[in-house]
Amino acid sequence: MNRHIIVALHIVIAQGFILYHTLPAIFSRIRRPVLDTPVSDTPELDTPVLDTGGRSIGKLFVSVKEIAKGSNGTVVFEGTYEGRTVAVKRLVKAHHDAASKEIQNLLVSDQHPNIVRYYGCEYDCDFVYLSLERCDCSLYDLIKYSKSFQPCKPNGYPSSDLLKLMRDIVVGLVHLHDLGIIHRDLKPHNVLIVKGKRLSCKLSDMGISKRLVADVSSLGSNATGSGSSGWQAPEQLCQGRQTRAVDLFSLGCVIFFCMTGGRHPFGDHLERDINVTNNKKVNLSLVKDIPEAVNLIIKLLNPVPEDRPKASDVLHHPLFWNSDMRMSFLKDTSDRVNLENRKVSIVRVLENKGRVAFGRNWDEKMEPAFISYMGESKHRKYNYKRVRCLLRVIRNSLNHYRDLPKEIQELLGSVPEGFDDYFRCRFPKLLMNVYNVMYLYCKEEKWFCKYLEC
Known part of the structure; x- marks a missing residue:
């Protein structure tokens, strides 16, 4: 049947x-029931x-x-x-x-x-x-109370487990939105955790979710239910037009919650709705060292629903890239811009990002032994003020990793994880600045498409 x-x-x-x-x-x-009582104070996922x-x-x-x-x-x-x-x-x-x-x-x-x-x-x-x-606990409990879960790596960047859980939420949201369903009550309490070989997330509690009529992008003015206090989009609080974008605003709050160990972007419980309604500027100092998170959260918490990204776009955001994808992108970008005339728009815009990406000279942030080795060849001359040259150093180091002296390999670490950590710690803003430029100029080019389909 x-x-x-x-x-x-x-x-x-x-x-x-x-x-x-x-x-x-x-x-x-x-209003639909909201489950916010923690499963336990210290969920052990038994x-x-x-x-x-x-x-x-x-x-x-x-x-x-x-x-x-x-x-x-x-x-x-x-x-x-x-x-x-x-x-x-x-x-x-x-x-x-x-x-x-x-x-x-x-x-x-x-x-x-x-x-x-x-x-x-x-x-x-x-x-x-x-x-x-039957799931093991909620995302709220995991982040707030679990002693065994490690949300961050020793260097302060999000762990692969945390990135996977946040990506699971986005994948679930993409599925709902493809079906025309708006969840309308996305929050850490309504994201459940299942223990397997790896932890995974499942969206739950859809009592006030609504399914859009075919070819209609928003709910009618008589839509009932308003979600949970502190996790609603401004248009929900103001009883405005509700689209899939309400879930994206809530997603921004959930990602901030995950990245900060349980903090909320709009403050304490009693002041959140007022701050959202008044469009109070979010304090992103807690995630300032992770530019990818800053970039995504700002987009998701945009007070204008039409300016928020779609869930499918969020799925491919650099925040969720693994080390291999990050290094591959920088290498491919180097190949793309290396032979361009320096007066071409894409090169000029890229170089204008240099001061933000690495300061005055990028060699100042790297070990003399590495700089000395990379500059020895007569065929490889680098300008330490140029973004293109820094990208070329990354590309050449990756392509010729096996030929590097052992001490340089040990300095850079393994490929791709150690390699990514080395450059990310020294140039945390490089990837996001390069990505924004390449997205603007190259998103329709074939080489870039794989980064929009990852």
């Missing part, structure tokens, strides 16, 4: 059961063990052990559904609209690795019980 027909039947059945068991006099659309107490409801067994609590009477329990360990989200039946909407959007977005799985639902006279994929 066609998958779309199956999904439609699930939705009709779920809605019918809820409406049948609901007292018709009480319902008005209200495999859940079900409590022996509980009760059976149809195919579902609900344990007495609580995982989290939310607003409007929502509680999450451990449980099993058809023998599978699950998280049981119990909603007060009076809030049938939120339950129905969540079921619809979970069914539509199901089978994606970065969206929490939906297995089924059961009902009694008071509650609706959603059987959801």
Whole structure:
């Protein structure tokens, strides 16, 4: 049977059961439950063990052990559904609209690795019980309380694990947006963590998410639900036109939260909404040493929705590049501009970035032994004031790494991780400044396309 027909039947059945068991006099659309109670103070990502107490409801067994609590009477329990360990989200039946909407959007977005799985639902006279994929903790708990998770490398740059988790969130968001679904309540509490060979993120809690009508880019003026305080876009707070861009603003807050060990870009809890509404300038001093993060966060927190990037664009941002991609880009850029006349616009603009990228002379930031070796050849003369020459040094060192003296190899480190760390620590602003210029002039060129499809 066609998958779309199956999904439609699930939705009709779920809605019918809820409406049948609901007292018709009480319902008005209200805000969806928000789960913000931490799973534990120190999440260790252990495999859940079900409590022996509980009760059976149809195919579902609900344990007495609580995982989290939310607003409007929502509680999450451990449980099993058809023998599978699950998280049981119990909603007060009076809030049938939120339950129905969540079921619809979970069914539509199901089978994606970065969206929490939906297995089924059961009902009694008071509650609706959603059987959801059992995760280990929330992103909020992981960042705030975990003692084992390492968000940063010793040099202060984000670890590969943290970059993967943030990228997982973006991948999940791209999937929702491709389906026309706006999450509308993206925050660290609603991003769940699953332990496997590596940690992974899954978007959850889509009770106030909305699916756009075909060929329509925004919700109607009567859209209900407003997300969670402190994580909403200004147009949500001001009851303006809501598009996919509301999720991108929230994503900017989540990325800042991850990069700063649990801080919020708009201050303490009680002042966040006011600061967002008043467009208060974000203090980026906590991430100033990571220009890629600064660049992306500024774009995501733009108060003008139309000026925020799309989720698919964020996915390819240099913040998420690994060492191999970073070094490959600088090398390819060197090849692209090396033979250009110095009066060509792209070269002039690139060289104008030199003072920002490395200061006065780039050789001052590198060891004399390395500079001396690279300058020995009669065929390789470098101008220490030129960005093109610094890029050529990086390119030549990569291309001829095996021919370098052992002491120079040890100085630069392994390829690509050590190599990237060496140049990144000395020229932290180089990549982002070069990228901005090349994106402006070369984004349509074939060589650049792979950096927009990574």
